[in-house]
Amino acid sequence: ATSSTDTSFLSSLGIQDQNQGAYNGSWIQCTGEVLESRSPATGELIASVQMATSKEYEAVVAAAQEAFQRWRAIPAPLRGDIVRRMGNAMREHKDALGRLITLEMGKSVQEGWGEVQECIDIADFAVGLSRQLYGLTMPSERPGHAMREQWHPLGTIGILTAFNFPMAVWAWNSMLAFTCGDACVWKPSPKTPLTAIGLTNVIRPILEAEGFGALAGLAIGGNEDVAQAMIDDARLPLISFTGSTAIGKLVASRVAGRMGRLILECGGNNGLVVLDDADLDMVLPATLFGAVGTAGQRCTSTRRLLVHESLVEEVTNRLVRAYDDIVIGDPMDQKTLCGPLIDEHAVETMMASIESCKKEGGKLLRGGERAKLDGDLAGGHYVTPAIMTAENHYQTVQHETFAPILYIIPIKDLEHAIEVHNGVPQGLSSAIFTNDMKAAERFISAVGSDCGIANVNIGTSGAEIGGAFGGEKDTGGGRESGSDAWKSYMRRQTNTVNYTSELPLAQGIKFG
Numbered sequence: 001a002t003s004s005t006d007t008s009f010l011s012s013l014g015i016q017d018q019n020q021g022a023y024n025g026s027w028i029q030c031t032g033e034v035l036e037s038r039s040p041a042t043g044e045l046i047a048s049v050q051m052a053t054s055k056e057y058e059a060v061v062a063a064a065q066e067a068f069q070r071w072r073a074i075p076a077p078l079r080g081d082i083v084r085r086m087g088n089a090m091r092e093h094k095d096a097l098g099r100l101i102t103l104e105m106g107k108s109v110q111e112g113w114g115e116v117q118e119c120i121d122i123a124d125f126a127v128g129l130s131r132q133l134y135g136l137t138m139p140s141e142r143p144g145h146a147m148r149e150q151w152h153p154l155g156t157i158g159i160l161t162a163f164n165f166p167m168a169v170w171a172w173n174s175m176l177a178f179t180c181g182d183a184c185v186w187k188p189s190p191k192t193p194l195t196a197i198g199l200t201n202v203i204r205p206i207l208e209a210e211g212f213g214a215l216a217g218l219a220i221g222g223n224e225d226v227a228q229a230m231i232d233d234a235r236l237p238l239i240s241f242t243g244s245t246a247i248g249k250l251v252a253s254r255v256a257g258r259m260g261r262l263i264l265e266c267g268g269n270n271g272l273v274v275l276d277d278a279d280l281d282m283v284l285p286a287t288l289f290g291a292v293g294t295a296g297q298r299c300t301s302t303r304r305l306l307v308h309e310s311l312v313e314e315v316t317n318r319l320v321r322a323y324d325d326i327v328i329g330d331p332m333d334q335k336t337l338c339g340p341l342i343d344e345h346a347v348e349t350m351m352a353s354i355e356s357c358k359k360e361g362g363k364l365l366r367g368g369e370r371a372k373l374d375g376d377l378a379g380g381h382y383v384t385p386a387i388m389t390a391e392n393h394y395q396t397v398q399h400e401t402f403a404p405i406l407y408i409i410p411i412k413d414l415e416h417a418i419e420v421h422n423g424v425p426q427g428l429s430s431a432i433f434t435n436d437m438k439a440a441e442r443f444i445s446a447v448g449s450d451c452g453i454a455n456v457n458i459g460t461s462g463a464e465i466g467g468a469f470g471g472e473k474d475t476g477g478g479r480e481s482g483s484d485a486w487k488s489y490m491r492r493q494t495n496t497v498n499y500t501s502e503l504p505l506a507q508g509i510k511f512g
């Protein structure tokens with residue numbers, strides 16, 4: 001299919017016209033309001049979901065808790081084998097799952113498939129990890145004593161995800177959590193409930209065959225009934241939240257107040273630095289993918305282009321020409337580079353940011369308008385991606401607008417670039433384009449970019465799962481996905497074992 005009007009693939013993912021919003025080993029008959037999911041590409045109703053209330057939420061958490069008690073006792077490599085099978089199920093359904101993301105969220109289908117690939121990749125990573133949950137051994141200061149640490153399963157993990165990566169962020173968390181011996185309860189964005197239901201249907205046969213369906217708890221519900229309940233729920237020792245900085249701060253204070261652990265993935269304000277020796281044939285496509293990919297709705301989207309003053313004119317001219325060629329349209333059509341924004345509110349927010357940037361002195365160089373498309377697409381939320389001139393201190397620029405607006409900001413040299421780059425509240429992703437090895441190393445050094453991700457000669461978005469993903473400052477400090485991010489999903493236990501009949505005390509203390 002090349003059109004968002006063809007929804008015949010939905011049945012292969014078990015999605016019906018009306019669906020239930022809670023799963024705890026089987027789909028639960030919910031008693032909440034009906035949530036409609038509409039395609040951002042056409043405005044048409046895709047299907048509806050009966051939402052969970054606090055009653056169904058309770059049933060999801062209770063079942064997850066029960067499953068956790070059994071799951072934590074299964075050896076990690078055997079847990080990994082089940083994760084392997086979940087990864088294979090996602091492989092088998094990659095085409096339909098990618099289309100589902102595109103249909104419900106509006107990113108180009110290439111990017112929809114890419115997101116499913118991220119889920120598969122993190123599953124593979126987690127399988128390997130299942131034999132590598134290493135603890136350290138330490139020399140004890142006491143004779144005849146051994147000291148070491150072990151990593152034990154933590155409990156039931158609460159996962160709250162955003163609309164823009166409606167599958168991958170759950171997979172980053174859950175594939176590690178399952179391997180680590182944990183259960184999960186997932187609250188997806190109300191903008192992408194069907195994606196969560198389709199993915200759950202793909203993996204649940206594997207868990208259910210082993211009597212562990214409840215590990216993949218799902219609760220699609222309102223703010224009070226589900227989101228706030230999770231945040232305040234002492235049965236969830238870790239809350240992994242992806243969303244805005246404003247909500248992230250509320251989540252952080254409530255979870256910290258009950259001594260819960262947090263993984264926060266909040267906004268970015270990602271800068272791409274172009275030094276005067278940069279290879280512009282690389283800068284252009286990297287900027288285009290970073291600023292226009294996913295219609296500017298990635299946390300890692302390129303928002304600020306910090307260009308050496310001698311290149312501003314050339315880079316701007318070339319970008320403006322490239323923006324003229326961007327195919328805006330049905331994201332299901334593989335020719336499309338830029339699909340719709342998620343909803344009308346997102347379009348209004350983009351227009352408001354462009355207006356306020358103009359008021360502060362910025363100039364709109366290209367795009368920044370509603371794009372009215374014909375036929376089936378007339379009801380979609382399309383815009384033309386915008387390029388603006390701006391200064392870093394503008395309120396509009398300091399703020400993350402989840403839309404394709406690229407601010408071009410001149411810089412004088414590397415030091416100035418680093419200062420401007422770091423001069424925003426967020427700290428997720430960053431990039432520098434240069435052939436000067438010293439400049440590149442300095443940008444990623446302790447006195448360079450203050451972000452969790454800092455790249456050289458590649459753009460700000462499109463990170464691989466093998467590295468830890470996350471950032472500093474208002475981004476929230478969390479790390480997910482690769483490297484040793486798994487440690488957040490386990491509890492560390494330090495063991496000291498005495499294999500003598502003496503009882504010496506540490507620090508040389510004599511007691512009695």
Ligand code: UN1
Pocket residue numbers: 118164165242297298299300460461462463464
């Ligand atoms: C996000 O936007 O929330 O690095 C995640 C990237 C993707 C993940 C983005 N791998 O762009």
